[in-house]
Amino acid sequence: xxxxxxxxxxxxxxxxxxxxxxxxxxxxxxxxxxxxxxxxxxxxxxxxxxxxxxxxxxxxxxxxxxxxxxxxxxxxxxxxxxxxxxxxxxxxxxxxxxxxxxxxxxxxxxxxxxxxxxxxxxxxxxxxxxxxxxxxxxxxxxxxxxxxxxxxxxxxxxxxxxxxxxxxxxxxxxxxxxxxxxxxxxxxxxxxxxxxxxxxxxxxxxxxxxxxxxxxxxxxxxxxxxxxxxxxxxxxxxxxxxxxxxxxxxxxxxxxxxxxxxxxxxxxxxxxxxxxxxxxxxxxxxxxxxxxxxxxxxxxxxxxxxxxxxxxx
Amino acid sequence: xxxxxxxxxxxxxxxxxxxxxxxxxxxxxxxxxxxxxxxxxxxxxxxxxxxxxxxxxxxxxxxxxxxxxxxxxxxxxxxxxxxxxxxxxxxxxxxxxxxxxxxxxxxxxxxxxxxxxxxxxxxxxxxxxxxxxxxxxxxxxxxxxxxxxxxxxxxxxxxxxxxxxxxxxxxxxxxxxxxxxxxxxxxxxxxxxxxxxxxxxxxxxxxxxxxxxxxxxxxxxxxxxxxxxxxxxxxxxxxxxxxxxxxxxxxxxxxxxxxxxxxxxxxxxxxxxxxxxxxxxxxxxxxxxxxxxxxxxxxxxxxxxxxxxxxxx
Numbered sequence: 001x002x003x004x005x006x007x008x009x010x011x012x013x014x015x016x017x018x019x020x021x022x023x024x025x026x027x028x029x030x031x032x033x034x035x036x037x038x039x040x041x042x043x044x045x046x047x048x049x050x051x052x053x054x055x056x057x058x059x060x061x062x063x064x065x066x067x068x069x070x071x072x073x074x075x076x077x078x079x080x081x082x083x084x085x086x087x088x089x090x091x092x093x094x095x096x097x098x099x100x101x102x103x104x105x106x107x108x109x110x111x112x113x114x115x116x117x118x119x120x121x122x123x124x125x126x127x128x129x130x131x132x133x134x135x136x137x138x139x140x141x142x143x144x145x146x147x148x149x150x151x152x153x154x155x156x157x158x159x160x161x162x163x164x165x166x167x168x169x170x171x172x173x174x175x176x177x178x179x180x181x182x183x184x185x186x187x188x189x190x191x192x193x194x195x196x197x198x199x200x201x202x203x204x205x206x207x208x209x210x211x212x213x214x215x216x217x218x219x220x221x222x223x224x225x226x227x228x229x230x231x232x233x234x235x236x237x238x239x240x241x242x243x244x245x246x247x248x249x250x251x252x253x254x255x256x257x258x259x260x261x262x263x264x265x266x267x268x269x270x271x272x273x274x275x276x277x278x279x280x281x282x283x284x285x286x287x288x289x290x291x292x293x294x295x296x297x298x299x300x301x302x303x304x305x306x307x308x309x310x311x312x313x
Numbered sequence: 314x315x316x317x318x319x320x321x322x323x324x325x326x327x328x329x330x331x332x333x334x335x336x337x338x339x340x341x342x343x344x345x346x347x348x349x350x351x352x353x354x355x356x357x358x359x360x361x362x363x364x365x366x367x368x369x370x371x372x373x374x375x376x377x378x379x380x381x382x383x384x385x386x387x388x389x390x391x392x393x394x395x396x397x398x399x400x401x402x403x404x405x406x407x408x409x410x411x412x413x414x415x416x417x418x419x420x421x422x423x424x425x426x427x428x429x430x431x432x433x434x435x436x437x438x439x440x441x442x443x444x445x446x447x448x449x450x451x452x453x454x455x456x457x458x459x460x461x462x463x464x465x466x467x468x469x470x471x472x473x474x475x476x477x478x479x480x481x482x483x484x485x486x487x488x489x490x491x492x493x494x495x496x497x498x499x500x501x502x503x504x505x506x507x508x509x510x511x512x513x514x515x516x517x518x519x520x521x522x523x524x525x526x527x528x529x530x531x532x533x534x535x536x537x538x539x540x541x542x543x544x545x546x547x548x549x550x551x552x553x554x555x556x557x558x559x560x561x562x563x564x565x566x567x568x569x570x571x572x573x574x575x576x577x578x579x580x581x582x583x584x585x586x587x588x589x590x591x592x593x594x595x596x597x598x599x600x601x602x603x604x605x606x607x608x609x610x611x612x613x614x615x616x617x618x619x620x621x622x623x624x625x626x
Binding site: 075132144146148153154155156157158159160161162163165166167169170171178179180245248249250251252253254255256257283284285286287289290291 | 473564
């Protein structure tokens with residue numbers, strides 16, 4: 001039987017799992033609820049049991065599986081230690097060790113979920129065939145992951161790829177969740193896009209279809225921008241500007257081959273990518289030979305792909 | 314006989330060379346002028362001849378030497394190709410191949426000088442014993458180098474560690490050499506420090522010892538700041554602020570263990586480091602567990618150390 005590996009993506013509501021060939025073909029994927037919370041051992045036991053059962057259903061044994069990778073929604077220290085993961089209530093644990101013990105000592109790798117998603121896109125998604133890439137995930141927040149020589153740059157304090165908390169806007173007055181002011185996440189996340197739109201609607205007295213909506217979503221803003229709405233276009237301009245600045249910082253430091261843009265906001269597609277590229281070019285006049293900017297390809301599966309790749313090294 | 318390696322640091326005026334043990338002990342260092350320019354082959358031949366002669370003087374043979382590393386003042390592509398190095402007049406060459414041919418096929422490695430200096434500091438200087446570090450060189454310009462897992466991150470377009478051209482100041486109106494506006498180099502280089510001081514002297518009507526000088530240098534500004542001069546202190550505050558922002562970007566992306574500050578401006582010592590650290594802490598509220606900031610230790614020898622290490626891999 002062909003050898004396989006397993007990717008586990010632990011989110012706040014559900015745990016996604018996938019069985020992969022070592023070449024990156026997804027053989028099976030499934031989900032279980034993230035329950036119980038606040039009890040690492042109990043959740044890891046459920047994950048271990050689910051993996052064993054599903055391997056068995058696929059007529060695979062533990063020895064057919066070369067290892068399991070896990071992505072978690074919080075910072076992971078270089079030794080695999082997790083100090084705290086707020087939204088699943090984990091505190092001071094070594095989750096990979098627990099799972100490995102339950103799976104007969106099988107290798108288990110652990111990474112931050114945004115970094116792991118970046119690795120997934122680098123393995124089988126938007127940055128496939130590239131050794132150096134940076135993924136930026138535009139969701140409720142802004143996450144990211146840096147891949148150099150095919151490997152995650154996890155950082156020495158668990159901050160590797162925390163692109164959303166780059167301080168890019170000097171004039172910002174409101175505080176970000178991190179305690180800072182002017183973070184990329186405050187502008188270019190779904191939440192940030194809505195906030196920018198509300199700010200502009202309050203200050204600019206021009207007609208906008210957004211003014212007619214009871215509650216504005218990031219999708220509303222992007223759709224309105226595509227339709228030529230002035231306020232929405234200004235929001236997208238600001239969002240793209242600060243993304244362009246953040247990407248230019250990354251180009252002037254790790255200088256990847258390609259940037260991969262993912263997350264819910266990226267569903268705006270090439271319209272958004274073109275705007276980001278325009279700003280990125282403006283902020284990188286130093287060279288004409290620039291990194292490419294592409295859309296992510298794996299959607300919500302990036303995490304399980306990357307987790308599986310993580311254990312393959 | 315113990316095995317050795319050679320480091321070559323090619324500058325605009327002189328070529329520095331050093332013979333090292335594989336453990337990083339500098340056995341001998343010397344210099345030759347960077348002549349002729351605009352002729353890669355002729356200069357490399359002089360370097361090769363000088364290496365052979367000096368090895369011979371030290372009673373070493375070519376087989377005692379495991380390889381030569383070279384740092385050059387310009388971008389180096391991943392395959393060792395140099396498109397252009399302006400201040401020595403090199404164009405479209407593979408310099409490592411030329412030197413290797415002259416040294417009986419000996420391994421020759423090539424890197425950008427700022428990256429190579431960062432590697433030197435990581436090997437035997439301020440970041441010794443750290444696997445992940447970032448060096449920032451505050452000289453006439455601002456250069457840098459990123460070391461992850463003990464290796465340079467050279468970048469896919471030769472821009473790895475081009476920290477000086479991070480766009481950090483939104484309000485800047487003057488153009489940088491790179492064609493952009495608001496680059497770190499415009500503020501925190503020796504040139505930038507003088508410019509900031511002149512700007513403030515022109516706009517702020519407070520007494521300053523700097524107003525008495527015919528020509529201001531960066532050292533004058535830093536000395537005046539140490540002595541409590543109001544204008545000079547404001548300059549150092551601005552210089553440190555944008556350095557702190559740049560370091561915070563690096564902390565939120567590659568998250569090194571330590572930042573190493575070098576170059577002529579860093580001779581201001583702990584006074585400057587403390588100011589930078591204060592700003593860095595302000596811009597990284599996300600965690601208390603932060604990268605250290607230290608002074609470079611190798612001075613002008615960082616380049617030959619790093620070049621030697623480059624060929625050791």
